[in-house]
Amino acid sequence: MQFNFLQQLAAGGAGIWVIAALSVLAIAVALERLHRFRPSAVVPPGLVDEVLPLWRTGRFDELEAVLAADGSVLARTLRFALAHRSRWPAETLAQRAGEVASRALRGQQQRAYPLAVVATVAPIVGLLGTVVGMIEAFHVIAFTGGVGDASLLAGGISKALVNTAAGLAVALPSLAMHHFFRHRLVTSGLALEEQLERVLDGSPPAEAA
Template sequence: MSRKSKMFIGLLVMVFLAGFWAVGAMAQKDAGKDLKPYINNVEEAKGGMTVFQMMKAGGFIMIILAAISVVAVAFIVYNFRVLKIENLVPAKFTDDLITMLEEGEGKRAYALCQTQDNIVSNIVVAGLEKRDKGDVFAKEAIEAVARQEVGALWQNISYLADIATVAPLIGLLGTVLGMIQAFNVIAFQTAVVKPILLAGGVSKAMVTTAGGLIVAIPAMLFYSYFKGKVIEISNLVESYSTDITKLIQELKKGK
């Protein structure tokens, strides 16, 4: 696991634990209060809840989900910018390289790759630098770079899958804690509690589950979209790697 991955996972764990502690403390603090925070009147019920009311009702868990949604949007924008075939596997550049290698111009191909930064150029550079040691070394170098480049793309989009998995669980946690909080309040009431009062607390507790799904569903949809892009890029890289390996192995020494 890379250092970047560990930092990201560590941040999520810290946010999660902080939210768990804060909401748990809130439940204990509000145990002896009345039911007003959990009751919506009829007019509010007819009009529904605004986004602000949902955030307020969801408490600290909704803040965590909002933060995770910002992270998800950041990864979505990042992958839209990065996962461009014309940048990672440019067709014209690749065709020019293959032509040079077919003509035995290894040095020209190497010099051209030094001016570019994409998957194909990195593959060619790795193969040319190892070809003097033998065909096997050149092939292994090309395959290693190809795996590394494609693996990095998979790593970038995997964060969206993680968010799509974790967000509903955090939302469910908020619902469970909210219901515990609502029942704690009711437990301290001396008068008979009407079912409608309990329903008000439960309805607000369910807000966090909805919030988790609102974050998770778009994250999973975009993950599926980016997954298709990575598979397409991976297939191109595999095809070009095979051709480039063969051409580099056929180069004569000194060219």
């Protein structure tokens, strides 16, 4: 008899539907993060090379236009520094800009948090389905007075194993993607810090003539 995995999933009970919903959530979050949390969305290549001469020569109107056209974390942080350049000394300005960048990165990482939830919940739901399947199997044994006919137990045992496999199959990729985005957060944060230091190097920006 040919093994039909889809039929086995369909027979897995309510737990399979919950795991399927979790898988859809994980895929949606992963795709959204891959699109919106690209390295170029945090630190676009070449942006600092473009804005640095404007910052140092005090061409703030041009600088504002360049930054406003860029939606990256680096651009938003530099816009904050530009708006408060006269309010704080250079050291304080750099510190506050770093705090703005840190909050933005934490917000980006928080949007990937559902992956951690899926990675935690999916195997637990699978385990619950496993327990339910085993209860059904023992229920069959209790009402048939023995285990002579193994086919009577097949439904419950199959549900148990399918739920376990489905939960793990969803949890493992979700956990891997969660750690992938954590790694991207660290590397993007280091790159962002380096680029901010290039602009906010401790010397106050020149005022426009």
